[in-house]
Amino acid sequence: MATPVAKAKADQRGGAPVLSLSVGMTDEIFHQPVMKREVLEHLQVRDEGLWVDATVGEGGHALAVLEAFPGSRVLGIDRDPRGLSRAARRLQSFGQRFIPAQGSYSQMVELAQSQGITQADGILMDLGISSRQVDSPGYGLSFQRDEPLDMRFDPTDDTATAAQIVNTSSEEELRGILFQFGEEPNARAIARAIVQDRPINTTRELAGLVARVAGPSRGRRIHPATRTFQALRVAVNDELAHLESGLKAAISLLAPGGRLVVISYHSLEDRLVKTTLAREATQCVCPPGLPVCVCQHLPTLRLVSRRVVRPTDEEVRDNPRSRSARLRAAQRLDAGKELK
Ligand SMILES: C[S@@+](CC[C@H](N)C(=O)[O-])C[C@H]1O[C@@H](n2cnc3c(N)ncnc32)[C@H](O)[C@@H]1O
Incomplete structure (x- = not known):
């Protein structure tokens, strides 16, 4: 299957970000996945594993995993049933190696269990919205077109x-x-x-x-x-509450040694990701000033790097939407012990 070969850039009226979409073999236009190389590297994807793409969108990152590792399987979760069905169609040639599941990543453990999956070898959360959601009618997310102010990822949600x-x-x-x-x-x-x-x-x-x-x-x-x-x-979409429980769910679903990779696009998301990962990686979460530790907190994660990973200048030139992306990665510990 061909990876993206061409780009279509929506116009930039009103100073809004240029939307980068990529064209697949069928000439269908898809959201262009951000930091694809860095995601594969930090997830440490290998053959024979089960990977959770908790925000599968149009399947760009999932496609990269499935193509590069022929023994891998991907559980692809998304809250947006419209995006998920596009991903399922796009990835149907991978047969049972791609498992679509509609819902929020805050329900990732239950969604995985309903597919008979109890542990994941790695989990990706590529936050925010896809170019398709901004660019397509029906979402009410764009000020570039006039339509009802909806904004729900899942139009069947009664929120x-x-x-x-x-x-x-x-x-x-x-x-x-x-x-x-x-x-x-x-x-x-x-x-x-x-x-x-x-x-x-x-x-x-x-x-x-x-x-x-x-x-x-x-x-x-x-x-x-x-x-x-x-x-x-x-x-x-109550996004910050979903993110907070989504991060907890990801930690509990990860197999020891498995990697969690999160890409955020604005400071609110990034702050929550940064503080959650830091807290889960720390030995003691007692309030400052206590003479001795009383929390008995066991770290569940090891930070893969303290610094955020950002897209290269070349990627930002190629896909301006990636410019605000920040990637953070952590590794699941086993019973509080650091893994190699
Ligand atoms: C940046 S896009 C992901 C693009 C995807 N990586 C790709 O390559 O096509 C973010 C996706 O997260 C989804 N999303 C937002 N909140 C979610 C949640 N709580 N649970 C699951 N998916 C969510 C959105 O519907 C959107 O499809």
Whole structure:
């Protein structure tokens, strides 16, 4: 099976990131996987293993594993049934070596068990959203097209859509969402304008409102609505809570010696990943100031490297969407003992 051979770049109107998609053998366009070489290296993929791609998306990383290691199997999880069915179609030539499972990575242990899998040799969590989700109609994630403000990864989830949050939350709640999940410096003014202007039901209405509040875009690198859209997406999908339990689930599913590789795309995600991995790798989690350790904490992980791994300049040139990616990796310990 051919790996990506060409790229299609969506236009960059409004300063939004260029979306990089790659073209496979069937000329179908797919999300371009970020740091593919570094992922394989840090996961230490080998033949005969069972690997969990906990955010399989359109299957770019899974394809790389299955192609490079003919004895490997991949359990591919995604919350988005639309992306998952594309991945399943794309990877159907691998037969039973690719096992698709729809759901959140916070349910990874149960999803694995339902396929008869009790341990994984390595787990990848490539966070954020795929180019397809930004670029396709129906998600309500892009301010480049006018459509209902939805933003749910799983359209069958009976959680509130972005439109429901925008139209029913108090000004204070909206300010909190924008500030906490988008680190939006204009959170207060945007929240006030939303409450004055609502109902707001479409992506364009919201993007236009934020642009008006932000004023002229002199020297701005990103569209003024980028942080607002991120904040609402994180709130709609309760992303940080899923990530926190997803990391715990990954640690419990990993076989001793197995690697966990996480790629994050914004500082909120990265901070949570960094502190969780550091905590799991530490001997003592007692509050500072205690004269002796009373926590009896056993480390479950060893950090593979303390520094984040970033995409090469060449990759960022080739796929500008990769520019904010940060990869962290850790290895599962056995009963608190460091493994070689
Ligand atoms: C950056 S994309 C992954 C792209 C994939 N590595 C590829 O090569 O095509 C992130 C994916 O994570 C999925 N996702 C987000 N939150 C999730 C969760 N809680 N559980 C499982 N998948 C999730 C999104 O639906 C999206 O498909």
